[in-house]
Amino acid sequence: MMNGSTPLLEIRDLHVRFKIYEGELKVLNGVDLRIDEGEKVGLVGETGCGKTTTIKSVLRVLPMPPARIIKGEILYKGKDILKMRRAEIPSLRRGEISAIFQDPLTSLNPVFTIGQQLGDIIKFSLKNQGMKRVKRENIRLNAASLLKETGMPDPERILKSYPVQLSGGMRQRVCISEALRVNVNLLMADEPTTNLDVTIQDQILRRLDDLVEKRGTSILLITHSLGVVRNLTHRVYIMYAGNIIETAETRELFKNPLHPYTQGLLKTVPRLTGEGVSKGIPGRIPNYLDPPRGCRYHPRCDHRMPICKKDRPPLYVMELDRKASSDPAISSGGRIKEDHRVACYLYRSRAE
Amino acid sequence: MARNRPVRSALEAKRVNISKGWYKFSRNPLSVLGLGVLIVIVFAALLAPFITPYPEHAGPFTDFRRSSLPPSLTHLFGTDTVGRDVFSRVIFGYRFSLLLAIVVISLSVPPGILLGLVAGYTRRHWIEIAIMRITDIFLAVPPLVLALAITAMLSPNLLNQMMAISLMWWPWYCRLVYSVTTSLRHEYFVHDAELTGARKMFILLRTVLPNCVGPILTKITLDMGFVITLGASLSFIGLGVQPPKPGLGTMVADGAKRLPAEWWMTVFPALAIVAVILSFNLIGDGLRDMFAVEEI
C-alpha cells in the first residue's frame, strides 16, 4: 500500500439528509474517508453518529426518499458510486463490495437452509465473473469450503440447517462466508460481533483477521468498541455527529488522542485496572434537526472557543516526528506512517 | 407550526399524536384519495333525503311513462324498468350498505378482540385451546353458505342478514388479536406490568390491546369492503334487502336482466359498490403506515 496510488474506496465530503415529520435530519455533514487496498480500517463512533448511514450510502441501499444525498462523492477504484446507474450496482455488490451487519439472524432468510442461501450467492458471484453454467456440486463444495475457512465445525451439517437452528456465533460465521465469497475487494463489517459472547467474539474477530490478511481484502470495521479496533486495524477514523473528527494509525491514536471527544471517549471505557467508572462526557449527541453551527461537538467541549461556533474545522494534518523515519519504508511493517489528522481548532497552529 | 418543540401537556400530546398520525397517513396519496371518496359517499348517504333529486323513488314508486330512460341531465344514471331514478336509488342504497358494514363490524369485532386477548394471554392452556378450536370451527364454514342458511331459515331481510354475517365475522378478529397477543406476551414491558402488580384486565386492555390497534383497524377497513360485497351478493340472490327498498346488490341483479341494451341499470349500481369498497381498501394502506411504530 503506497500513498499516491488510487485508493480502493474514497468518500469525499458526503452530506446526507433524512426527511421526517419534524423536519429534516442533517445526518452526514461532510464525511471524508479513505481505504487503500489490503488495509484494515476502523470506523468508530457512537450510536447515531452516522456510521451506518455512511456504509448504506456506499452500498446504495439508503431509501432515497426520505434520504437525500446533498453533495459528495464515493469513489470506488476511481469511479463515483453515487453516479452509477442502477443497472451497474448489482455487479458492484456481487463481486467488489460486500457487507456484514450486526444481527446475523435478521441478515439470513429464516425459511431457507444455509446451503440454499450460500449457494445462491455463490452462483450469482460466479455468474458475475462470467461463468455461464455452474454445477450444483461445485456450488456445494464451494460453500462447504467457505464455511470451513471461517472455522465452522461440520460444514456439511450446517449447510443443511436453517438459521434458527444455529447459534449466534455460527450465524455470523455464515454471514462472513457469504461476504467473503469469491474474493471481494472490500468488506464492510457493521458491528459484526457486538451481539455475540465474549469468547466467540474473540474467535470470530481473529478468524476475520486471518481471512482478510490471507486474501488481501480491505476491511472497514465499524464499531463502537475501542478495544476491538485497537487489536484489529491499521488505521482508525473517529466519527461524531456526521463528521470525521480524528483519524490516525491505530497505535498512534491510542497513544496520542488529540480531539477532546476522542480523549473523553477513551476515558469512559471501563478499565480492567479498576479505576472506577468515569463521569462520561457531559451533554448529549446533537439533535440532527437543528445541529449546532460550526463544530458539532462544541456544546459539549471543555475547550471551546468562539471560532468553534462559526465554522466546521477542517481535518488538520499533524506533522509527525519524521526524524525517526527518514526512510519512509521503515515503521509499521513496510507501510508509510499515515498522518494523524484532527478536526479541531485547538490544533490549527500546529498543523503543517 | 414548530413541529420540533417538546410537548408540555397531555392535551398537546394528543394533538401532536393526531397531527403526526395524519402526516404518516397522508404520505400515501391513494389513501388520501380513498378517504376523500369515502367521506363524500358517507355524507351523501347521510343526507340522502335532502340531496337526491327524487327521494321518493327510493320507496314504492312507479311511473311507467318515465321507465327505462337512458342517463340524461334530469336522470343522471337513467331510470329503471318501473321509472325510478337510478341515481337517487344508488345514494339510498349506500345507506343500507354502510349500515350493514357498521353493524356487522360493531357486533363482531369486540367479542372477537376480547376472546383473542384472553386466548393469547392466559396461562391456562385449556382456555386457549377451547377458544381457538371454537374459532376454527366457525372459520371452517364458508361465510356465504352460513349466511344463506340463516337467512333462509329466518325471513330474508336486512336485519337477519346483518346478524348472520356478524356471526361469522368475529373469528377473524379473534385470530388476529390472538396472534398479536401471543407475540407480545413475553415482551419485557408486559412482564414489568405483571411484576408491578397490575391486574390482568388492565394489562390486557391497556398494555396489550393498544399494540394491536394498528392491525385491527387496518383489517376493519378491508373488512368493510368484504362485508359490503357479501351483503350485495346476498341481495343479488334475493336474500338481503327486499324490494322495493334499494339495495345495491338487488339493483345489480334486477338490471342484469336488461343488459346490454339498458346497461345503466346494472353498471351504475355496480360501480357504486366498487367505489365504496375501493375507497376502504385504499384507506387501509394509509392506516397501516399510520400505526407503524417507527424508531428513529
Place this chain on the structure above:
Amino acid sequence: MKGPILTVENLKKYFFTKQGTVKAVDRVSFSVIQGETFGLVGESGSGKTTIAHTIVGIYAPSGGAALFKGKNIGVDSSRRSIDLKKDIRIVFQDPGSSLNPRWSIKQILDLPLRVHSANAGPERLERVRELLSMVELPPEEYLYKYPPSMGGGEKQMVAIARALATNPSFVALDEPTSALDVSVQAKIINLLMGLQEKLHLTYLFITHDLSLMRNMATRVAIMYLGKICEVAPTVAFFQRPFHPYTRMLLSSIQVISDQEEELKPKKIISRGEIPSPVNVPPGCSFHLRCPERMDICRRVDPVMVEHETGHFVRCHLYPDRSGRQPTDA
C-alpha cells in the same frame, strides 16, 4: 456488619421443551449482602438472566429455595404479596422492549405509583416529575415523549426510574448498559452508583462486560451452563482467577491499553462453542472446552469449595480437601 438480604439455595429452574429439558439454572447457591453490588457474569446460556427472572418473580423456581429478608420468594409474581412486589424490582436488558411503545413516559412511570401508592393524580404526577429529575431527564421535555422517539440511553434511564418508583430495597439489573454506547454507559453507571448510596439499595448486577464488572461489583460470580463456577470478591476474582473458564473469559476481553493487557491471564485460546443447554455434557459441564481437563472431569461434576477465604471455586483442580459438605457462597 450487614447480613444477607437475599439467599438462594440449590435453586433450580428447568424448562421442559420438545427437544428435551433445558436446565437453565441447575443448583445455584449464593447470598447477597445488604447494600452490596453482587455481580453475575456469564455468556449466553449461562442462566444469569433466568436467575434474575426467577428472583424477581417472572418464574417460580423448579426446585431449591429463595429467601428475601427471611421470607420465602420461591413463587411467581401472581402469588407474591404486594409488599414484595414493591420491594424487589428489575431493570431489563433490552430498553427497546422494556417500555410499552404506545405509552407516554408519564403513563409508564405512573403505573407503579397507581398500584402501590394511595395518592391521587396530581400527587402522582409530582412524584413522576421527581423520578425523572432523579435520573437527570428534564420532566418538561420527557413527560409526554414516547419510547420510539427516544434513544437507548434515555429509555434505560426511564426503566431505572420506573424500577425505583416504589422505593425498593433490591434491584436486579440485567445487562442494563449492554446495548448502549460507552459514554451513555458511563452516565448510567454513575447514576446507578449514586442512587445506590443515596437510597440504600442492593444490586444484583448482571453483565457480560468484565471490564465494567471490575469497576462496579463488590463480589463477582461467574456462571456456565446453569451452574456457578467461581465466586469471589472483585479484586481477588480479577487478580487471582482460579477456574479455567474464568481465565478463558478474562483472556478474551478486548482492552484498550497495554497495562490492562498485562493484567489479563495468559492467553487461552477459547475453543469451541457453548453446548446447547439441552445437551449438557456429563461430568463437569465445561470439560469439552477446558484446556486443563483431566479424566475425572468427564465423569464427575465438581462441588463448590472455599479455596481461599471468601473465594469459592467449583473445579477438580481445586478438590475439596476437608470432606465438608458443599458450602454456600
